[in-house]
Amino acid sequence: MRQPAPSSTPSRSVPGAVHRLVDVPGGRIHLLEQGTGPLVLLIHGFPETSYSWRHQLPALAEAGFRAVAVDVRGYGRSSAPRAVDAYRMTALVADNVAVVHALGEETATVVGHDWGSPIAADSALLRPDLFTAAAFLSVPYSPWNPVRPTEAFARIGGGEEFYISYFQEPGRAEAEIEPDVRGWLAGLYASLSADTMPPPDQGSPYFVPPGAQMRDRFTDGPLPSWLTEEDLDVYSAEFERTGLTGGLNRYRNVDRDWEDLAAWDGAVLSQPSLFLGGSLDSSTTWMADAIAAYPDTLPGLVSSHLIEGCGHWIQQERASEVNTLLTRWLHTVHA
Numbered sequence: 001m002r003q004p005a006p007s008s009t010p011s012r013s014v015p016g017a018v019h020r021l022v023d024v025p026g027g028r029i030h031l032l033e034q035g036t037g038p039l040v041l042l043i044h045g046f047p048e049t050s051y052s053w054r055h056q057l058p059a060l061a062e063a064g065f066r067a068v069a070v071d072v073r074g075y076g077r078s079s080a081p082r083a084v085d086a087y088r089m090t091a092l093v094a095d096n097v098a099v100v101h102a103l104g105e106e107t108a109t110v111v112g113h114d115w116g117s118p119i120a121a122d123s124a125l126l127r128p129d130l131f132t133a134a135a136f137l138s139v140p141y142s143p144w145n146p147v148r149p150t151e152a153f154a155r156i157g158g159g160e161e162f163y164i165s166y167f168q169e170p171g172r173a174e175a176e177i178e179p180d181v182r183g184w185l186a187g188l189y190a191s192l193s194a195d196t197m198p199p200p201d202q203g204s205p206y207f208v209p210p211g212a213q214m215r216d217r218f219t220d221g222p223l224p225s226w227l228t229e230e231d232l233d234v235y236s237a238e239f240e241r242t243g244l245t246g247g248l249n250r251y252r253n254v255d256r257d258w259e260d261l262a263a264w265d266g267a268v269l270s271q272p273s274l275f276l277g278g279s280l281d282s283s284t285t286w287m288a289d290a291i292a293a294y295p296d297t298l299p300g301l302v303s304s305h306l307i308e309g310c311g312h313w314i315q316q317e318r319a320s321e322v323n324t325l326l327t328r329w330l331h332t333v334h335a
Helices: 056-062 089-102 116-126 149-154 172-191 229-242 245-251 254-260 282-286 288-292 319-333
Strands: 008-010 018-024 027-034 039-043 066-070 108-113 131-137 273-278 301-307
Touching: 018 089, 027 056, 027 089, 039 056, 039 089, 039 116, 056 066, 056 319, 066 089, 089 116, 089 254, 108 116, 108 319, 116 131, 131 319, 149 254, 172 229, 172 245, 273 282, 273 319, 282 288, 301 319
Parallel strands: 039 066, 039 108, 108 131, 131 273, 273 301
Antiparallel strands: 008 018, 018 027, 027 066
């Protein structure tokens, strides 16, 4: 039975959307909502917030869907528990389940970008009764792997440190980022965007040389075309208020996730699915084998698209194309 909707207030940053706070077992989740129809749950990545779906919310609402973008636990206005293990994948899946129930719905389509992609995948894998379709943006779906994640990451990069390894020690990345949140965000966003990413001979921003910081390889130039100063102000204000620990704690749970989800070794995600990636995004080149394995790992895959000349922030860089592909797939799923 559909329950009464939680109280809401209009959003000033995303016109037409409303803010809500809903109760979940781990605290409260803040979300932006727009439209009516089948529920589409939008899950952001690092370092983003529900604001990163500002272009999709009105497009999905116009297409006949109830679009809901959450602030993942630890981000924005959502609760931010102190314990590192409070950010394990099973807790984030539980948050998504609770959001669907709080909104009075029985099923939802889940869509994730960056870290939101595996959160969406594991939501669909653990609760196929609730999450009946799933879309993955930028980070390809990859099933459980028998190699412990931190061991695998430690072997990447030779004498340089892979960024996920760099993020493992609590406080280390925060000490780099939080003295200049706005500058760090601007550098990261630009470094992974198609029109502002550094040339290959400059060295990858995903790897940290000994004694250096991650930002040492960020591009130093104008903002990417998709990001206005006002957009950067929205992101900066949120992370200056909350800090980055909540988001970074997601990376600090990769081994816990590996242990928690070991029972799903060999499981396939059979619901109708969609993948959208950027041709210039390192995530799609590093994980090309995962994309090639989709006939086996995603037997319900409806379509997979690499958008030419697009970087990592796909739903913001190429909003119109993503909206077209996403709504086309949603109408197929909900035909």
